[in-house]
Amino acid sequence: MFISPPVTSPLSQTCTMASLSLYLGLLVLCTLALVHCDLNDGPIRVYDIRASNLKGRLLSKPDPYVKVWCGSSHGKSSILKKQANPTWPDQFNFVNILPNSVLTLQVWDDVIGPDRYMGTCSTTICPGTHTEICQLKMSTVYYTYSYSH
Template sequence: MASCSPLLLLVLCTLTVAEAQLKVFNMRASKLDSNILGTPDAYVEVFCGSVSLGETSVRRNNRNPWWEEDFTYFNTQENDTMRLEIHDQDIGFDDLLGVCQRQIKLGTHEHECFLEEGGSLHYTYTLS
């Protein structure tokens, strides 16, 4: 009698969910509001699900900052949730200016997100 192990292995391999690569880039903000102490010192924290992909550098005294950093995550699946948090760096405690959150889809997508504290964040992502 022939073993069914190779056939079973083939079936199990086809049932696994394909993982893809997420790349987040081209982040820039406009018309950011800050507290009464002046213009914001803004940075962005990037998450995929509960995993932190890192944060950008701080752009000091700038209401319209841009960031050169790219963030890549190799353990992503379509419909995972990506979250971008934009903060104003302060002494002691950083203020959260807003959160952009969405389910990611295959392909390259550009989005603009309006922030709770005023202003907007524009970003691009690719899921391939």
């Protein structure tokens, strides 16, 4: 008795190849997602940002605000009018921050025309909750951050 091999049509071969391509594509996407997501990435919260002795132009008080960066994430605080010793109500929450990223705060004075740069504070983040004190030319900036990874 002779048994003939199964007959496969070009259509069934095309469907099989399409299925294999789909599974292979999903496998590649899942692998890329795992490579992209560092399991050590974590959230950071920056809060309780305040300053003392900020100087405005001439005899006026400044209208200060803060720009905050960590990794590729960034934010901007509210502008506090006529405040030499501001406490900003804003807090910043950034996700997927890598260990040893740099947290940077810049203080600016909102003025007519280009805003006036007042100074920068930077620190390399580490796990836990930390209160930082940063000396600018004639003023001081205080802020707290919490980082977990």
